[in-house]
Amino acid sequence: MPLTPPAPRELLHLRDIELRGWKRADGLYDIEAHLKDTKSYAFENDDRGIIAPGEPLHGMWLRLTVREDMEIVAAEAASDHTPYGICPGAAPNFARLAGLKIGPGFNRAVAERVGGVQGCTHLRELLGQMATVAYQTLYPIRAAKEQEEAARRAAAGEPPPRKKPGLVGTCIAYAPDSPVTLARWPWLKEPAAGE
Incomplete structure (x- = not known):
């Protein structure tokens, strides 16, 4: 463990986030996230009754389909577990992310399309990490193309950009x-x- 040993403690809350970057057969890329929140104890929930230890309070999925240039061509969200029955109603709004480009101004554009009452805090929180995973997924592909372009420019006697x-x-x-x-x-x- 890279951190110093902790003081004696008891686990109360666990948030697991899984992020994956996929290359699709059609040349596009899927960036997927799954968020799950659980507690180590049972508690009462107004909409769901008793939530047992280890039962998800939040269980949410988000997929961004992106092009190599980091433009989102499709977005899909699903909420399997939520604290309130109304929460899954935000998931369809995440389709509004289609057309955004991951890069400068991304967070502002996300807030305009799915911010506040138009979206879900937990799904929005995933988007920053998903943007990083998109960069990590596509970086080797984009870097190889940059190297090819640099070699082409050098062979043609053109200066590098x-x-x-x-x-x-x-x-x-x-x-x-x-x-x-x-x-x-x-x-x-x-x-x-x-x-």
């Missing part, structure tokens, strides 16, 4: 001056005075 990659500045590894960034995109290195 000098646009700052979107990853730069997103974490410590991709800080503009990190050794990782400068090894990958050496043209980002600012020349020292007198160079």
Whole structure:
């Protein structure tokens, strides 16, 4: 365990989230999430009566079908377990995510389409993680195409593009001056005075 040993404690709540990235036979990609909340004790619920230990309070699914360019072409949600009978009514609204592109402005666009009373807090919370899984799923494919394009440009004697990659500045590894960034995109290195 990478954390320090905990103080004596008792488990009360468990949230399991599973995320998967799939390549489909039709060339599209499915990013799927499943969220399940359980308690270690029985409790009373106004709509469902007694919820037993380990019985899901929340059991929700979300699938984004995306193109290689990260555009969502379809979205589907389902709520198998919810605390209130009205909750599954939000699931169809997640189809409104079709047409959005995962990238800058994604969270704002999600809020416009399924924010507040139009959606479900738990399903919306999955979307940030799903965006990350979409990047992780498609990164090797997109990077290979970038390398092919760079090789084509080099063979044609064309200069490489000098646009700052979107990853730069997103974490410590991709800080503009990190050794990782400068090894990958050496043209980002600012020349020292007198160079």
